[in-house]
Amino acid sequence: MADTTASPTASPPPASGDHPRVLLRGFLSRETCKEMEFVHRSCGAAGYRPSVVSTSLPHLAATGCGHLILPFVPIRERLRDAVESFFDCLFDVFIEFTGLISWCKGASIGWHSDDNKPYLRQRAFTAVCYLNNHGEDYKGGILQFQDGDPSSIVPVAGDVVIYTADNRNVHCVTEVTEGERLTLTLWFTRNRAYDEDPKLLTFLSQASLNCQPTEQKSYIPMPASDNMYWFSYDQSGFDIRNARVQFLGFSFHSSSGEHNPAVLPAEDDPIVLLGKQLRLGRGDAVFEKIFSNSLHALQVVQFYYWKAPELAARREQSAIGSRTGCYPAIHHSRGTELPLSCNHTLAQIIFGSFKTLESAFYWNDFALAVAMWENYSEELKKQLLTLLPYWLSNGTIFVVDSSELQSAEPI
Ligand SMILES: O=C(O)CCC(=O)C(=O)O
Numbered sequence: 001m002a003d004t005t006a007s008p009t010a011s012p013p014p015a016s017g018d019h020p021r022v023l024l025r026g027f028l029s030r031e032t033c034k035e036m037e038f039v040h041r042s043c044g045a046a047g048y049r050p051s052v053v054s055t056s057l058p059h060l061a062a063t064g065c066g067h068l069i070l071p072f073v074p075i076r077e078r079l080r081d082a083v084e085s086f087f088d089c090l091f092d093v094f095i096e097f098t099g100l101i102s103w104c105k106g107a108s109i110g111w112h113s114d115d116n117k118p119y120l121r122q123r124a125f126t127a128v129c130y131l132n133n134h135g136e137d138y139k140g141g142i143l144q145f146q147d148g149d150p151s152s153i154v155p156v157a158g159d160v161v162i163y164t165a166d167n168r169n170v171h172c173v174t175e176v177t178e179g180e181r182l183t184l185t186l187w188f189t190r191n192r193a194y195d196e197d198p199k200l201l202t203f204l205s206q207a208s209l210n211c212q213p214t215e216q217k218s219y220i221p222m223p224a225s226d227n228m229y230w231f232s233y234d235q236s237g238f239d240i241r242n243a244r245v246q247f248l249g250f251s252f253h254s255s256s257g258e259h260n261p262a263v264l265p266a267e268d269d270p271i272v273l274l275g276k277q278l279r280l281g282r283g284d285a286v287f288e289k290i291f292s293n294s295l296h297a298l299q300v301v302q303f304y305y306w307k308a309p310e311l312a313a314r315r316e317q318s319a320i321g322s323r324t325g326c327y328p329a330i331h332h333s334r335g336t337e338l339p340l341s342c343n344h345t346l347a348q349i350i351f352g353s354f355k356t357l358e359s360a361f362y363w364n365d366f367a368l369a370v371a372m373w374e375n376y377s378e379e380l381k382k383q384l385l386t387l388l389p390y391w392l393s394n395g396t397i398f399v400v401d402s403s404e405l406q407s408a409e410p411i
């Protein structure tokens with residue numbers, strides 16, 4: 001499994017004082033942060049609070065993306081180790097929740113401790129990993145503690161803060177005023193009954209029963225219900241999937257390649273088209289490939305942006321060497337764009353206001369990204385199907401050593 005470490009870090013000194021917490025700088029590598037960003041911007045759904053988008057692990061498992069849980073596995077393990085050693089735990093620690101969270105414009109949280117509701121009492125420790133940078137990617141969103149040190153944390157990609165979830169660490173997050181603040185948040189519990197792994201394993205094994213290892217494209221995402229992608233803000237809102245592709249300059253087109261007003265029965269909300277086959281367009285051009293649904297298309301678009309530096313390097317190399325690039329079929333759009341309404345101004349404010357993407361766009365690179373995404377997904381899916389029997393027999397999700405994988409046949 002990929003190395004998630006930024007650099008070898010010494011284990012933190014054990015917790016002491018009245019406000020046990022620690023900031024671990026450079027805990028995650030830049031590449032790991034980017035991969036998390038890819039997962040979140042492809043799969044995120046409306047969050048549990050206003051102005052928040054979230055991607056929990058059960059959500060991934062339930063939307064055909066159980067294989068995308070794999071990049072989280074070594075991170076969860078390292079974070080649990082850090083918590084156990086810093087808090088000198090002489091008891092078992094279980095992960096209660098793992099989730100990616102976007103704090104968009106207007107998001108904030110007032111003074112609280114993380115176990116401050118009767119239904120949150122099981123929480124013992126918190127770990128928040130910062131995946132992008134304050135000042136560069138967003139404004140606001142500073143973590144502040146009421147007492148003790150460090151008293152405020154300005155998020156830097158790769159840094160992690162861990163603290164007890166009780167009232168020794170009362171904290172707040174100041175309002176995000178621009179951009180999208182990305183975090184990976186974990187809560188830990190001492191109570192086995194709240195361990196998230198058994199629940200996840202049930203989802204994962206149910207999903208894997210529905211697909212054979214050899215089955216083609218078993219990694220295609222399956223959208224949750226449309227209302228889970230509705231981002232509401234004041235009296236308005238937009239579909240997250242549609243807004244994310246629009247912000248990156250794409251549009252959704254009919255899969256038939258022809259203007260087809262009959263594509264939608266008059267009584268249906270156009271949003272239902274996001275769950276059906278469609279194509280991606282950009283300006284006047286429409287890309288040949290038919291995607292299974294909008295989430296599938298969105299995932300490939302996000303993959304293209306994640307891999308943009310690698311794609312650019314390949315392009316330069318192929319310009320020097322033999323010209324064996326792929327030439328995708330691009331059609332001229334003939335009014336095939338799907339009739340989706342989107343509050344563009346609002347979507348731009350929420351997902352795109354802070355930094356504009358300066359990089360040029362190349363369909364050839366995009367076609368290559370489609371193939372690379374398929375390889376990436378297929379590889380993860382294969383790994384998941386290999387690891388699942390080990391996880392099921394232990395009742396927990398963990399990094400399986402490659403030597404163990406070779407020496408023992410999974411049941
Ligand atoms: O994102 C952060 O810095 C802290 C988040 C927080 O306080 C919470 O989710 O309870």
Ligand SMILES: [Fe+2]
Pocket residue numbers: 112113114171
């Ligand atoms: Fe909190």
